[in-house]
Each structure stands twice: as C-alpha cells, then as structure tokens.
Amino acid sequence: MASIVRTLGASAGARLLTLPVTAAATVVTTYLLVKELGVESYAYVVLVGSLFQLVPFADLGLGAAIVNASSRRLESRERSAAALATASKTLRTLALSAAILVGLSILVGLSGAWPTLLGLPSNFAKSSEWAIAVVLLPFALSIPFGIGQRILIGEGRNHLVNYIGILGPLIATATTYLLLRMNADPLVLGMATPTGILFVSIICFFTALRTSQWRLRDILVNRRTRQKPRLWDSAIPMLVISITVPLGMQSDRLVLAHFSEAAELSEYSVAAQMYVPCFSIVSMAAIALWPIFSRSGSASSALWSKAIKSLGVGGFVLAAVFVGLVGPVSNLITEGKLRVDLDLAIAFGSLLIVMACHQASAVLLTSPLHLAFQAACSTAMLVLNIALSIYLAPILGAGGVVWASVIAVLIAQFVPCVIKARRFMATSVEPVKVLINASR
Numbered sequence: 372m373a374s375i376v377r378t379l380g381a382s383a384g385a386r387l388l389t390l391p392v393t394a395a396a397t398v399v400t401t402y403l404l405v406k407e408l409g410v411e412s413y414a415y416v417v418l419v420g421s422l423f424q425l426v427p428f429a430d431l432g433l434g435a436a437i438v439n440a441s442s443r444r445l446e447s448r449e450r451s452a453a454a455l456a457t458a459s460k461t462l463r464t465l466a467l468s469a470a471i472l473v474g475l476s477i478l479v480g481l482s483g484a485w486p487t488l489l490g491l492p493s494n495f496a497k498s499s500e501w502a503i504a505v506v507l508l509p510f511a512l513s514i515p516f517g518i519g520q521r522i523l524i525g526e527g528r529n530h531l532v533n534y535i536g537i538l539g540p541l542i543a544t545a546t547t548y549l550l551l552r553m554n555a556d557p558l559v560l561g562m563a564t565p566t567g568i569l570f571v572s573i574i575c576f577f578t579a580l581r582t583s584q585w586r587l588r589d590i591l592v593n594r595r596t597r598q599k600p601r602l603w604d605s606a607i608p609m610l611v612i613s614i615t616v617p618l619g620m621q622s623d624r625l626v627l628a629h630f631s632e633a634a635e636l637s638e639y640s641v642a643a644q645m646y647v648p649c650f651s652i653v654s655m656a657a658i659a660l661w662p663i664f665s666r667s668g669s670a671s672s673a674l675w676s677k678a679i680k681s682l683g684v685g686g687f688v689l690a691a692v693f694v695g696l697v698g699p700v701s702n703l704i705t706e707g708k709l710r711v712d713l714d715l716a717i718a719f720g721s722l723l724i725v726m727a728c729h730q731a732s733a734v735l736l737t738s739p740l741h742l743a744f745q746a747a748c749s750t751a752m753l754v755l756n757i758a759l760s761i762y763l764a765p766i767l768g769a770g771g772v773v774w775a776s777v778i779a780v781l782i783a784q785f786v787p788c789v790i791k792a793r794r795f796m797a798t799s800v801e802p803v804k805v806l807i808n809a810s811r
Contacts, residue, residue, distance in 0.1 A: 377682055383656035385533035394648055396456055396540035399642060400547050402704045404560065407551050410708050414637040415495055417644070418628065419503055420561030422489075423510040423568070424621045430514055431468055432609030433461045434521045436602045436738060441525025442662030444583070454525075454583075458518055459590050461600060465515040472511045476504040478751075490628035495558055502558035510565035522583060529659045531582075535574050539567035604739040611746035615753040619779065622757055623772040630764040639769035641701045642711045646719045648691045649687030651724060657730035664735045672796040679731040679789075686727025690720035718773035725780050732788035736795065744791055745784075752783035 404413045436457055444454040479485060485499040486492075546563040567741050580587060623643075627636040660678055694716045700710040736745055756779035763771030 379656040379659065379678065379685075382533065382659035383652050383685065385530035386652045386655045389533055389537040390648055392537050393540045394645075396544040397644055397648065398700070398704050400544045401541070401641065402706075403544075403547050403551060405705050405708065408557055408560075410637045410705065411633045412557055413490075414633060414640050415491060415641045416557055416560050418489060418561075418624050418636070419499075419506055419558050420564050420719060421624065422503065422561075422623060423565050428464055428614065430517060432611070432613050433464060434517070435605045435609040435742060437461055437518055437521035438525040438661055439605065439665050439737065441522045441583075442527075442665045444526070455585060456590060457602065458585075459592075460521060460578060461494055461518050462515050462590060464602075465518065469511040469514040473504070473508060476507045476511075480504050488583050490625065492535045498556045498558050502556050502561075505559055506562040506565060508565075509562055509569040513565070513572040515567040516569075516572035516576040519572065520578035522579035523575060524658055525662050525809075526579075526582060527659070527662050528582060529655060531578060532575060533655055535578065536571055538547065538574065538801065539564075539571045539731040541567070542570050543567035561589070605737070605742050608739065608742035608746040612742065612749045615746070615749040619749070619753040619756040620776060623760060623776065625659065625785075626757070626764050626772050627761040627769060630757075630761060631768055635764075635768040637709055638701075638711055638715060639772070641709060642697055642715055642719055642769070645697050645700065645711075646723065649693050650723055652689060653686050653727040656685065657682060657734050660731070661734040661737060665737060667693065674790060675731055675735050675796065679728060682730050683724070683728045686724040689727070690723045692740065693723060694720040712770075714767075715770045715773065718770045722773055722777045722780070725777055725785060729780065729785045729788065732785075732792045735792050736788060741791070741795065745788065747786045748787050752779045755779040755783055 389638070404416055408416065437454075440450075440454040440457040443450045445451070447557050479778070480500045483496075485503055486496040489499075491499055512688055523529065523532050543563040543566065546566045547560060550560050550563065579585075580590070612732075623639065624636060627639055660674070685704060692714075696788070697711045697716045698713065701709060733745065736742065756775050759775035759778060760772040765771075767774065783806065
C-alpha cells in the first residue's frame with residue numbers, strides 16, 4: 372500500500388505544491404474580468420475562452436501512442452527507435468491538425484455562425500466573426516508541441532509536467548491584464564488561457580527533448596529507423612474518447628446558454644473554474660500510473676485495487692474542501708455579485724468523487740482493444756449526459772447539468788470500466804515480479 376501512496380503522492384504532491392499559485396492566478400483572472408466586464412459578459416468570455424476544451428480531438432488521439440511508446444523506450448534499442456519514430460510521425464501529423472483547426476475557425480467566423488452555435492447575445496455577434504479565431508490560434512499552435520508532455524508522462528516524469536504547468540495560469544493572468552489595459556474586444560480576452568497553454572507546451576517539448584536525449588532535428592526528420600509505427604490502432608479510439616468526454620463535460624455551458632438563464636451560466640462558470648484545479652490533482656496523480664500499467668499489463672490487479680481506493684479517498688477529501696470553500700470564495704472574488712449555491716457545490720463535489728474513482732480504470736485500460744471499449748463507454752456517456760442536461764437544466768438550472776454528468780459518468784463509464792478491468796486482470800497467469808514488489 373505504501374508504494375501506491377508514494378506513486379500517486381509524488382504526482383499529486385507536485386500538483387498540490389503548484390495549486391495555490393494556480394488557484395490564486397485563476398482567482399485574480401476572474402476578479403479582473405468580473406470587475407471590468409460585469410458578470411454577464413464574463414460568462415461569455417469564459418465560454419469562448421474554454422472552446423479549446425471542446426476540441427481536444429485536435430491531437431487526433433495520438434497522445435496515447437506516445438505515452439505507451441515512451442513508457443517502454445528504455446527496454447531495448449528497438450523500443451527506443453520506435454518511440455522516436457512515433458514522436459516524429461505524430462509531430463508532423465499534429466502540425467497539419469493545427470493548421471486545419473485554424474482554417475475551420477476562420478471559415479466559421481466568416482460564415483457568421485458563431486452566435487448561433489454558442490448562443491452569443493447580439494452585442495458579441497460582430498466581433499465573434501474574427502475574435503474567436505484569434506482566441507483559438509494559440510491553442511492550435513500548442514497542439515504539435517503537446518507531444519512533449521506525453522513523452523514526459525511516458526517516462527514517468529509527470530511531476531515535471533506539473534511544475535512546468537504552473538506557468539500556464541500565471542501567463543493567462545498576465546495576458547488578461549495586458550489585454551484589459553489595451554481595451555481589447557471582450558471576446559479576445561478569451562485567448563488568455565490558450566496563450567498560457569502554448570507557453571507550457573513549448574517548454575515541455577524542449578524539456579522532453581533533453582530528458583530523452585533527442586535532438587530537434589531527430590524528431591523533425593527522423594532517419595534513424597525505417598520503422599512504421601502503428602499510431603492509429605490506439606489513436607482512433609483515443610480520438611473518440613478525446614471528442615466525447617470533453618463534449619460531455621464542457622457542453623454543460625452550451626446547454627445552459629440555450630436552455631437556462633445568463634445568471635445560471637455565470638454561477639456555473641465560476642464553480643467550474645474552481646472545480647478544474649481540484650480535479651486536476653486526482654487526474655494528474657492517476658496519470659503517473661499509466662506507464663506502470665502499460666508495462667505490467669494484466670498483472671496490475673493489486674496496484675489497481677489500491678489505486679481506485681486511494682483515488683476515491685482523495686476525491687472525497689477534495690470534494691469536501693470544494694463544497695466548503697466554493698461559496699465564500701465565489702462571493703469574495705465577484706465582490707458579492709455572484710455566489711455559488713450549496714446545491715451546485717454538492718453537485719460538483721459528487722462529480723469530483725465519481726471522476727476520481729474512475730481514473731484508475733481509465734489509465735489501466737490503454738491497450739488498443741481496451742481503448743476501443745472506453746470509446747464505446749464515453750460515447751454512451753455523451754449521449755446520456757446531453758439528454759439529461761437538456762431535461763434538467765430548465766428545472767434545476769446550473770446544478771441540473773452537473774447532476775446529469777454525475778449520473779452519466781457513473782452509469783456509462785465507471786461501472787462498465789470496473790467490470791472490464793476485473794475481467795482483464797483475471798486473465799493474468801503469472802504476475803510481474805516487479806509489480807508485486809512495488810505494491811508491497
């Protein structure tokens with residue numbers, strides 16, 4: 372049990388150390404936007420600024436292939452060459468993906484479709500034609516550089532990703548302040564967070580080159596091997612997961628924008644901004660287990676059982692802290708203009724617990740076949756979540772869409788993946804010796 376606590380604790384601890392700075396930067400950013408723009412405009416700025424969360428499929432699901440390849444890089448020269456070939460091919464593919472994303476955002480803007488798609492009020496309609504493309508540009512540029520984070524995770528250096536990640540919110544806050552001083556269009560303020568992501572991705576990319584002892588030209592033009600990595604076996608199901616999971620979670624804002632009031636959207640936006648750092652603690656901790664599970668395969672039973680318990684306890688503690696603090700903090704940072712009610716706080720706390728418990732199975736089932744199973748589960752979750760959100764939003768407001776997420780994740784992801792994980796590990800005949808020693 373001590374080993375699993377150390378494994379999860381090293382990653383979660385790094386996130387905990389950086390979280391106060393991240394939280395402070397988020398609070399300052401929220402304060403600046405609410406003070407300068409007002410609560411209603413703030414809600415739409417956050418809606419536009421979080422659009423990138425609806426398009427994580429821009430990486431085409433290739434991150435899973437890089438993590439799995441990097442986790443086995445040191446096993447042999449062949450594995451090392453395969454990891455480099457995987458990274459090189461992925462970089463070129465993602466550069467094309469980034470260009471397509473920018474092009475699509477420009478086309479949607481020119482067509483004047485953003486107000487209809489996002490439920491934007493008339494005062495934002497004109498600027499949305501160009502501003503949203505500007506907001507998405509930094510995120511698009513970050514996509515190919517994002518392979519650096521995957522390489523570091525595969526090498527078991529998730530703590531480095533956490534430490535470097537602290538720069539993202541700080542850069543976002545600085546960008547927000549500068550844009551406000553420049554009297555930028557309100558929607559352009561949404562580019563603050565994507566700008567932070569871009570800087571973090573670039574730093575992680577060059578850090579990964581150093582830790583793997585690869586040169587930039589090696590990864591840009593890979594000539595060391597003629598291997599043809601099979602990226603799409605895992606990338607296609609991961610692509611489906613990358614589309615459906617964020618859509619299921621982030622579509623809450625869109626549902627509220629269409630089926631509820633602006634006040635509910637504002638309350639949800641403030642609560643969600645505080646939920647994300649809390650969830651990042653358990654998700655970052657769980658990711659540290661991915662390379663271990665990838666190497667050990669079905670011999671992961673003891674580690675998985677302890678992981679799901681530890682993550683569940685961690686999620687419960689974080690949920691209790693979140694429920695206790697989100698109301699007073701939201702009231703403080705909005706200067707009394709908005710307060711997150713207890714019902715919404717409890718809904719987010721429940722979601723945090725369910726998502727925390729699910730992470731152990733999510734990072735265990737990462738082979739191509741298991742990712743395909745997870746893709747089917749996440750698709751079912753998306754359909755169920757949106758249907759429940761549309762039904763509950765007019766009745767319960769902001770809390771309704773969050774409870775819809777809780778129910779959908781529990782029924783369509785958590786329970787099926789636990790059953791699948793148990794069946795997978797039951798096929799293990801001879802546990803890996805290293806894993807047994809590590810779990811003691």
